[in-house]
Amino acid sequence: MNRRKGRTxxxxxxxxxxxxxxxxAHALDQLNYxxxxxxxxxxxxxxxxxxxxxxxxxxxxxxxDGVLSIGGWGAEGFSDACLTEEGRxxxxxxxxxxxxxxxxVGVDVDWEYPGVPGTGIVSREEDVxxxxxxxxxxxQGLDERAARDGRAYHLSVALGAGEQIKVLDPxxxxxxxxxxxxxxxxxxxxxxxxxxxxxxxxxEQRGASGAGAVRMLxxxxxxxxxxxxxxxxxxxVWRQVSGGSNGLGQRANTSGNKTISFxxxxxLEKQGxxxxxxxxxxxxxxxxxxxxxxxxxxxxxxxxxxxxxxNGLMGAAVWQYTQxxxxxxLAMLDAALR
Numbered sequence: 001m002n003r004r005k006g007r008t009x010x011x012x013x014x015x016x017x018x019x020x021x022x023x024x025a026h027a028l029d030q031l032n033y034x035x036x037x038x039x040x041x042x043x044x045x046x047x048x049x050x051x052x053x054x055x056x057x058x059x060x061x062x063x064x065d066g067v068l069s070i071g072g073w074g075a076e077g078f079s080d081a082c083l084t085e086e087g088r089x090x091x092x093x094x095x096x097x098x099x100x101x102x103x104x105v106g107v108d109v110d111w112e113y114p115g116v117p118g119t120g121i122v123s124r125e126e127d128v129x130x131x132x133x134x135x136x137x138x139x140q141g142l143d144e145r146a147a148r149d150g151r152a153y154h155l156s157v158a159l160g161a162g163e164q165i166k167v168l169d170p171x172x173x174x175x176x177x178x179x180x181x182x183x184x185x186x187x188x189x190x191x192x193x194x195x196x197x198x199x200x201x202x203x204e205q206r207g208a209s210g211a212g213a214v215r216m217l218x219x220x221x222x223x224x225x226x227x228x229x230x231x232x233x234x235x236x237v238w239r240q241v242s243g244g245s246n247g248l249g250q251r252a253n254t255s256g257n258k259t260i261s262f263x264x265x266x267x268l269e270k271q272g273x274x275x276x277x278x279x280x281x282x283x284x285x286x287x288x289x290x291x292x293x294x295x296x297x298x299x300x301x302x303x304x305x306x307x308x309x310x311n312g313l314m315g316a317a318v319w320q321y322t323q324x325x326x327x328x329x330l331a332m333l334d335a336a337l338r
Contacts, residue, residue: 004029006308006337007315009181009228010330011069013322018050024327025061027334032108032156034320036070036098038077041087043070043095045102055103067154068099071110078111079122082130092137096145106154107138108181113160115167128167135176154178161187161213161230171221178226181317182217184210185232189256194247194292197236197256199281200304205249209281210304214313224312231304231316231333233262233323235286235295246276247287256294261323265295282307298332305336 009030012018033054036043045051058066071078081091099107112119114127124130135155142153156179159165173180187208188195195205202209210229218224237260240253265286269275273286277299284297308316316333324330 002338004334004337006305006313007228008330008333008337009179009315009317011318011320012054013320014048014050015322016049018053018322020053020057020321021327022060024330025057025064027327027330028061028064029315030065030067030154031058031321032067032069032317033102033104034069035072035075035110036068036095037075038070038081038091041077041081041090043091043098045098051102058103065106065154066102066104067106067108067156068095068102068104069108069110069156069158070095071112071158073112074120075110075112076121078114079124079127079130082127082134083124085133088130088134088137092134092141096138096141100145105151106142106156106178108154108156108158108179109135109138110158112158113164116160116163132172132176135173139176152178156181158183158230159213159217161185161210162208165213165216169220170217174222174226179228179314180217180222180226181228181230182210182213183230183319184213185230185319186236188294189236192238192252192255194238194241194250194252194256194285195294196278196281196283196285197294198232198296198300199278199283200300200307201281203278203281203283211307214311225314227313228315228317229304229308229313231301231318231329232296233318233320233329234259235262235265235293238292239290241287241290241292246274246285247289247292248276248278248285250292252292260293260295261325262296262329263323263325265293265297266328268293296329301329301332302336305333309337
């Protein structure tokens, strides 16, 4: 049997109408259920609507590791909760207890981002040190469970592919965690100049890239075999693009704030869009003369899968499952990692 050479991880955003497909199970190694939030300094999942469906799916497919993700973009509470030793301990204990209650086998800390102010949440100079200390408590708790239960428990972190990497110590982080997801998407989309939001390599328009972020971490002492390359199951859309040509690097009347799912990307050419591919960035885009869409397609996914294997990474982590409505992206990724 042709075994997969990289791990496949899917984030799953909670919703009342979650539909988990049994046909996807063979291609999936890990499901990161998102997100627990922080309430009064404790991990809280009282807002979840789809937990029963998730736990039933994991029970039916025990080879898939269920991991509890906490935080997410704009999630408040980390800096305050981690400010003191007592606060860090209370948050760690409550997160591990919630993991146990759900029957999960790991936690994923998605603090966006310690040490990077201006993200819309409380930020302090000491956040990075407190983040390490919080992760150390989680490491201790997970190791205790592993020794008791005779199985591995995962500690994961989600990392921004830009400024956050510059303020952390990769080697120090690697000593604490089993996995790090490099969120190599949303690299453009926040201004009115069109560009690749998940280019593996830089091009003339964008210097940030997934490969560049991975290189910085590895050169800083983070083992490649613990890294998961983040892959988006969505595209970013710029509207009313001027300048003609193929639309890349042109000014639009909107930023790339609108997103569409992977299954919608696959239908664009039938809707009159022309598909283009940047061999330098290894990124696809679509343009109809007015609307520009940046996202993944079969070629970019195949290339990223080969790149992950050739560079010895742990695998890929996709944001997120419900944006891959019929499992097409997961199937492509599964094939690319073999």
